[in-house]
Amino acid sequence: MDLKDRFAGFMRQRTGKLTHEMVLSPGRFGLGKTPERLQPDSTTSMVCGFCSTGCGLKIHLKDGKAVNLTPDPEYPVNLGMACPKGWEALTPLKADDRAALPLLRGPDGALAPVDWDQALRVFTDKFKSVLAFHGKEAAAFLSTGQIPTEEMFALGLLAKFGMGLVHGDANTRQCMATSHVAYKQSFGFDAPPFSYKDFEESDVIVFFGANPCIAHPIMWERVMMNKRNPEIIVVDPRQTETALAATRHYPLQPKSDLTLLYGLAHILIREGWIDRDYLEAHTTGFEEFREHVKTFDPAAVGRITGLGEARMMEFAESLRPGKRVSLWWTMGVNQSHEGVRTAQAIINLALMTGNMGKPGTGANSITGQVNAMGSRLFSNTTGLPGGREFKDPKHREEVAGILGIDAGIIQDKPGLAYDQIIEGVNAGRIKALWVIATNPAHSWVDQEDFRRAAAKLEFLVVQDMYHDTDTAKLAHLVLPSAAWGEKEGVVINSERRMGLFKKVHPAPGQALADFYIFKLIAKYWGCESLFKDMDTPEQAFRMMARLSAGRPCDFTGITDYRMIDREGGIQWPLPASPDPEGPGAGTPARPIVRERRLFEDGRYYHPDGKAKFKFSPPQPIPEPVTSEFPFALLTGRGSSAQWHTNTRTGKSAVLRKLYPADSLVEIHPEDASRLKIASGDWVLVRSRRGQARARASVASTVQPGQLFMPMHDVEVNRLTFPSFDPHSRQPSYKHCAVRVEKDPS
Numbered sequence: 001m002d003l004k005d006r007f008a009g010f011m012r013q014r015t016g017k018l019t020h021e022m023v024l025s026p027g028r029f030g031l032g033k034t035p036e037r038l039q040p041d042s043t044t045s046m047v048c049g050f051c052s053t054g055c056g057l058k059i060h061l062k063d064g065k066a067v068n069l070t071p072d073p074e075y076p077v078n079l080g081m082a083c084p085k086g087w088e089a090l091t092p093l094k095a096d097d098r099a100a101l102p103l104l105r106g107p108d109g110a111l112a113p114v115d116w117d118q119a120l121r122v123f124t125d126k127f128k129s130v131l132a133f134h135g136k137e138a139a140a141f142l143s144t145g146q147i148p149t150e151e152m153f154a155l156g157l158l159a160k161f162g163m164g165l166v167h168g169d170a171n172t173r174q175c176m177a178t179s180h181v182a183y184k185q186s187f188g189f190d191a192p193p194f195s196y197k198d199f200e201e202s203d204v205i206v207f208f209g210a211n212p213c214i215a216h217p218i219m220w221e222r223v224m225m226n227k228r229n230p231e232i233i234v235v236d237p238r239q240t241e242t243a244l245a246a247t248r249h250y251p252l253q254p255k256s257d258l259t260l261l262y263g264l265a266h267i268l269i270r271e272g273w274i275d276r277d278y279l280e281a282h283t284t285g286f287e288e289f290r291e292h293v294k295t296f297d298p299a300a301v302g303r304i305t306g307l308g309e310a311r312m313m314e315f316a317e318s319l320r321p322g323k324r325v326s327l328w329w330t331m332g333v334n335q336s337h338e339g340v341r342t343a344q345a346i347i348n349l350a351l352m353t354g355n356m357g358k359p360g361t362g363a364n365s366i367t368g369q370v371n372a373m374g375s376r377l378f379s380n381t382t383g384l385p386g387g388r389e390f391k392d393p394k395h396r397e398e399v400a401g402i403l404g405i406d407a408g409i410i411q412d413k414p415g416l417a418y419d420q421i422i423e424g425v426n427a428g429r430i431k432a433l434w435v436i437a438t439n440p441a442h443s444w445v446d447q448e449d450f451r452r453a454a455a456k457l458e459f460l461v462v463q464d465m466y467h468d469t470d471t472a473k474l475a476h477l478v479l480p481s482a483a484w485g486e487k488e489g490v491v492i493n494s495e496r497r498m499g500l501f502k503k504v505h506p507a508p509g510q511a512l513a514d515f516y517i518f519k520l521i522a523k524y525w526g527c528e529s530l531f532k533d534m535d536t537p538e539q540a541f542r543m544m545a546r547l548s549a550g551r552p553c554d555f556t557g558i559t560d561y562r563m564i565d566r567e568g569g570i571q572w573p574l575p576a577s578p579d580p581e582g583p584g585a586g587t588p589a590r591p592i593v594r595e596r597r598l599f600e601d602g603r604y605y606h607p608d609g610k611a612k613f614k615f616s617p618p619q620p621i622p623e624p625v626t627s628e629f630p631f632a633l634l635t636g637r638g639s640s641a642q643w644h645t646n647t648r649t650g651k652s653a654v655l656r657k658l659y660p661a662d663s664l665v666e667i668h669p670e671d672a673s674r675l676k677i678a679s680g681d682w683v684l685v686r687s688r689r690g691q692a693r694a695r696a697s698v699a700s701t702v703q704p705g706q707l708f709m710p711m712h713d714v715e716v717n718r719l720t721f722p723s724f725d726p727h728s729r730q731p732s733y734k735h736c737a738v739r740v741e742k743d744p745s
Helices: 003-013 018-024 116-134 149-162 175-185 197-201 217-224 239-243 257-271 276-282 286-293 298-305 308-318 338-354 372-378 393-403 418-426 447-456 514-525 537-548 559-565 669-675
Strands: 043-047 054-063 065-071 103-105 112-113 139-143 167-170 206-209 232-236 247-249 325-329 362-363 432-436 458-464 476-481 484-491 497-503 631-636 664-667 682-686 691-698 705-710 736-742
Touching: 003 736, 065 705, 103 116, 112 631, 116 139, 116 432, 116 458, 116 476, 139 149, 139 418, 149 167, 149 372, 149 484, 149 537, 167 418, 175 362, 197 217, 197 286, 232 239, 232 308, 247 308, 247 476, 257 298, 257 308, 257 338, 276 338, 286 338, 298 308, 325 338, 325 393, 362 537, 393 537, 476 559, 484 514, 484 537, 484 559, 664 669, 664 682, 669 691, 669 736
Parallel strands: 139 167, 139 432, 206 232, 206 325, 232 247, 325 362, 432 458, 458 476, 631 705, 664 691
Antiparallel strands: 043 054, 043 497, 054 065, 103 112, 103 476, 484 497, 631 736, 664 705, 682 691, 682 736
């Protein structure tokens, strides 16, 4: 009997008690409210749930259910456009393998349906037992950038302040930790400065390790709207789709980007192509940086990067003051063994040329997941809510005072990072793990490392919208969660814009929004008082607004969900005007404009109001190529129709037609000829950690000695090398040493 049959039988039994009743009658318990009263046959707007672009969609309802969608022509992000994923956003909700009820692994080793009451009792009993027997650091959670900010906030409150877990992290560690740390150290706060309008207002647009044609198609459409005839420069070892469309492509050697950036800074300083007035008024540390880059002679840098001195000079001249230059990066920079310093080297170029705070400028990080920005501000993992610090006693007191809790229960330092949590499991120190809306058995660097860890756990809980993800298959307990479109909340996109998720479709079976799962766990754990003022996500949002008061991300001027809906999303900051009833009660202190950048006044978030130059010497590649493993493997997005581990996009027959059915590996024609490999041949790609089977794609998109594989295929992370940036603990997915050969089978 498969899970679908088990579910049907279980629902016929109707054996559940309180929590089952809550699922069957959600209105009685506040589990089904939406931010507006939706008519059964109507149209409403909401934000797409895939990438960080944050596009607006019009959702068309019939009989109270979402049946179709179209891009929202009024939404300021996408202006009526959508990528293939956006058009198919409803399809994953209807998949046959949705998690529709709790599943518990029984003595026979199989997952079987149970009611919520039993699931929650098992959850609390197991976690409490582990903590009591092994100590307070013996359990951890791994969260996500895919759920609304209110759910991240609720999880952080429950896990850290209610359950007393010391360790918890989110999969934003895999994509955005580098940018978070880089901005925080350079600007004094994690503050992406740009608006998407800057794509349309630049004279020069530089993409470092970014392929927006594929990864962020709507952002690329905004670039195409630029009427200033911009120079578009792409810095990437691979000839990506964006590189093919660019004015110039600099195919540097993999992981030589930090050296390149210091070499460009050397030329700009030597030639006097810097904004001395801006440096003097708005930055610190430039003189030390000037000394640091003196040794990065353009001729030597040209040899190391493979670009040559003449192209270095050409590149530097494009950055000289007098033009609007915007500098953009994403995973090619972030997922590196020295990603933080590379991102800060980009920031340094923007500062030294005065390209900050003005239209068409900025050092601009393109985010990955739909709500990675929300995770960075409110997940209670690397910092306290509102971008506060665990180690700052004043910050702990502020959070405790607003939440009405004892400051003594707030720990005085962050817990372990993602990689350190997995290391702790493998070492036997962490015995129980709770995984929410992420799939590390597929996505984690050196994938087998996570799988080995999972096998050692006494208790693994997976909370997901599907019961058969790679990670859910390893779980002792699966908790069924509602998906995008089945719940409400706020997400924050790359340009700091808060947009709404709405409940426009019923969740299957007994699946619940993560917010209400966290509240139920709090009730069973005995810490429900944490949520005494937060019966709904919107009430949690108001609490988050209070926690943002006085912070750089202050959004106390946003009064409710309807305001966000009405304005087409709102960028933070938007503080409230002074009001006698306190933060969040007043009207906005400034006019709401649709697109707004930071640092227009030249003031940053360090106590002195200035940005800091940050730098370090480049470090060697952790796993260089050798005679045994002579190829450098690069990874990245392979199609605009795929998303991360393909858990959702793989449900769409339309999207599946837009990407290859088999795993692919790109190989240069010279290497293919030498190895007698033709396009379409099955090949084996091997690293020191594992093996992947893929079809060869012979193309000059990669350089000789390099291979490229899309990250969505499950085999790819059997190969990747687990090196981590020392400042952000972000893994380096973009380079490892491999060999390739024709599959003899």
